[in-house]
Amino acid sequence: MLVAIGVVAISVGALGLWVGMSKLDVFTGKVLDVSKAEAGVQRILVDPVEGYGATSVSDVVCNGGDDPVVKKGATFTCDVVVDGRKRQVLVLFEDDDGTYEVDRPR
Incomplete structure (x- = not known):
């Protein structure tokens, strides 16, 4: 018993x-909050000094709306509208802490 x-x-x-x-x-x-990633991508795209200086960025949707898993070297994409045109942006994790790099819109 x-x-x-x-x-x-x-x-x-x-x-x-x-x-x-x-x-x-x-x-x-570890995952990155996708809404924070979307806001960060938008900020980088419009920043004229440290970003790409786009005049208008809207409709940012990253990773299909799912929180991406943080892993050094992993990537995810964001669909955006930049200056009225649909574009895609590649995001690369630089480390396992969630630091990421945003590529230019394509």
């Missing part, structure tokens, strides 16, 4: 640990 209670307690503890770790993205990896 005590063995059965011990097994149940260990199982419940393991399940709790797994749920906790999955909430912290231990299994899926």
